[in-house]
Amino acid sequence: MVCGTTLLVYQNIKVYLCTFCNLPQDPEYRRMLLRFLAVALFALVMSSHVAAAPDGAALYETHCAACHQVSGGGIGLPLAASKMATVPDDYIKLTIRHGRVGRIMPAFPELSDAQVNAITAYIRSWSGVAGPVYEDTPINGNPERGKSLYGIYCSSCHAEDGSGEGLGTGVTYSRGRNFAVMPPAITNPGFLASASDQMIRQVIMLGRPGTAMQSFLDVGLKQNDIDDLVSYIRSFESRQASVDRAGGDTEEPAALFFDSPYDFDSTIMSLKSALEGRNFRHLPDRHLEKGLTGDDRINRRQMTIRYCNFELLYRMMRVEPRLGVGLPCRITVVEQDDGSVRLIAMNMRLISHLFNNDQLRDLADEMHEIQLEIIDEALL
Amino acid sequence: MIRTALLRLVLLSSMLATSLPALAQNILTVRSGQDFERSMTALKSSIESHGYTVSHVQRCDSGLTGLGYETDRYRVVFFGKLDEVRQLSADYPELIPFLPLKIALFAEGEQTIISSINPVSLGAIYRDADLDIQFRRWENDLRSILLELQRGAAGAGD
Numbered sequence: 001m002v003c004g005t006t007l008l009v010y011q012n013i014k015v016y017l018c019t020f021c022n023l024p025q026d027p028e029y030r031r032m033l034l035r036f037l038a039v040a041l042f043a044l045v046m047s048s049h050v051a052a053a054p055d056g057a058a059l060y061e062t063h064c065a066a067c068h069q070v071s072g073g074g075i076g077l078p079l080a081a082s083k084m085a086t087v088p089d090d091y092i093k094l095t096i097r098h099g100r101v102g103r104i105m106p107a108f109p110e111l112s113d114a115q116v117n118a119i120t121a122y123i124r125s126w127s128g129v130a131g132p133v134y135e136d137t138p139i140n141g142n143p144e145r146g147k148s149l150y151g152i153y154c155s156s157c158h159a160e161d162g163s164g165e166g167l168g169t170g171v172t173y174s175r176g177r178n179f180a181v182m183p184p185a186i187t188n189p190g191f192l193a194s195a196s197d198q199m200i201r202q203v204i205m206l207g208r209p210g211t212a213m214q215s216f217l218d219v220g221l222k223q224n225d226i227d228d229l230v231s232y233i234r235s236f237e238s239r240q241a242s243v244d245r246a247g248g249d250t251e252e253p254a255a256l257f258f259d260s261p262y263d264f265d266s267t268i269m270s271l272k273s274a275l276e277g278r279n280f281r282h283l284p285d286r287h288l289e290k291g292l293t294g295d296d297r298i299n300r301r302q303m304t305i306r307y308c309n310f311e312l313l314y315r316m317m318r319v320e321p322r323l324g325v326g327l328p329c330r331i332t333v334v335e336q337d338d339g340s341v342r343l344i345a346m347n348m349r350l351i352s353h354l355f356n357n358d359q360l361r362d363l364a365d366e367m368h369e370i371q372l373e374i375i376d377e378a379l380l
Numbered sequence: 381m382i383r384t385a386l387l388r389l390v391l392l393s394s395m396l397a398t399s400l401p402a403l404a405q406n407i408l409t410v411r412s413g414q415d416f417e418r419s420m421t422a423l424k425s426s427i428e429s430h431g432y433t434v435s436h437v438q439r440c441d442s443g444l445t446g447l448g449y450e451t452d453r454y455r456v457v458f459f460g461k462l463d464e465v466r467q468l469s470a471d472y473p474e475l476i477p478f479l480p481l482k483i484a485l486f487a488e489g490e491q492t493i494i495s496s497i498n499p500v501s502l503g504a505i506y507r508d509a510d511l512d513i514q515f516r517r518w519e520n521d522l523r524s525i526l527l528e529l530q531r532g533a534a535g536a537g538d
Contacts, residue, residue, distance in 0.1 A: 061530070065410075065411050066409040066411045067411075069411060106405065106406075253505065254474060254475075254505045255474040255475070255476065286436070288479060289466065290435060290436070292433050293433075293462045302469060313443075321486065322409060322495040324440055324454060324456045324495070325407060325456075325495050325496050327482060327484075334473060334476070342473070350505070355406070355407060
């Protein structure tokens with residue numbers, strides 16, 4: 001792991017030098033100089049990593065604050081001290097390591113143990129109180145009985161299938177929520193890999209202050225009831241994908257190409273007509289280069305047709321508020337040098353992969369199908 | 381000029397020293413302590429100081445609120461370099477859906493979330509050595525822009 005990271009750092013420095021520095025043309029001299037500069041810069045960077053203890057606050061700001069703020073939540077779960085009081089440090093560390101498979105929270109396998117420890121210590125420093133420590137002993141309850149209890153006491157918040165309160169994660173911007181903190185998807189491999197049986201038992205017994213999770217001892221459950229619940233929750237582990245499934249390559253192409261049988265202007269007209277028939281709002285067309293230079297210099301044979309189905313957009317943004325970085329509802333019509341015309345669109349199926357968000361998959365598939373129908377109709 | 385170069389050098393050094401392990405992130409996201417309007421101004425300023433032209437800004441919130449959906453202020457800023465967009469769209473038409481580059485920003489209370497696709501994440505899909513260098517160059521610029529926003533380093537028009 002350390003070797004992999006080290007190699008990555010070294011390779012990135014070489015790419016940076018190749019990309020941004022004006023190196024001499026003589027290949028031999030260039031190679032020697034490149035190697036020398038890379039080694040020198042590499043030594044400098046690595047020495048800074050080795051010499052200085054990781055700064056938890058800086059690491060938190062870099063990797064966590066965008067979603068979690070400082071204890072306030074937002075896209076991510078609020079990490080207020082009261083909410084963290086019932087979870088041990090190991091849970092925080094493993095959550096950083098594994099993330100939540102297919103949800104917005106990414107895994108951070110590239111952080112060193114020292115960096116993960118520093119972030120955890122920083123989060124703990126907000127309250128100044130050490131986290132609880134639980135034994136590793138597994139709990140052997142009756143999962144069948146636990147399933148019945150789950151249906152009575154847990155499913156109204158965590159959902160019948162354990163997938164959580166609903167779409168999205170954390171208290172995402174501008175959305176009405178039933179809870180200040182979203183009940184976690186307790187079936188998620190990242191959660192199951194991070195939470196020990198003893199931690200789950202304690203949380204069920206005592207609840208989580210500052211959230212809707214109440215003490216189920218107060219509700220009237222007995223110790224053996226709670227053990228049965230823990231065993232049922234643990235049984236989700238065997239039904240879920242491995243935590244290692246997060247991320248990875250995709251075979252999906254980034255863009256989709258379609259040859260048009262029509263000329264440039266007719267293709268645009270036909271596409272607009274197809275969009276109107278699908279109840280999409282048609283936004284003003286834009287040449288690809290418009291705004292980058294004067295109108296008299298732009299390439300007029302690259303036209304982006306923009307459209308939006310606000311209902312679908314809203315459903316997608318509820319799941320992933322950062323969706324705007326892709327803004328996928330665009331098809332560009334391009335006339336090539338030989339006069340042939342092509343339509344080029346983003347592959348919607350790439351979206352759920354880019355966002356590490358399985359909940360986007362169905363919506364992206366829906367959008368993908370609609371887009372194909374529009375293009376089919378336009379090119380008929 | 382020198383100040384800008386020094387600032388970029390400091391930002392690059394800072395990125396190398398603290399953020400290199402995060403290169404695999406698909407979506408780059410930072411939080412700015414500045415409100416939406418100031419962040420918007422700062423973003424445009426930072427984009428331009430990195431040598432790009434802002435081609436247009438798309439409002440995502442007005443259409444949603446117009447149809448009764450609840451949303452906070454949300455914009456997508458498109459930007460690029462003419463020569464780059466022209467060359468790449470000719471040589472790599474499969475890049476066109478990602479051109480010009482985009483940064484999304486939306487309000488979260490008095491703060492602002494700023495986000496962009498990490499171009500390097502597209503490298504695994506395109507598998508082209510020349511494009512990898514381009515993606516890396518864009519990533520460095522995007523990280524630098526976002527870092528400026530996060531640290532409030534770009535002019536926000538106080």
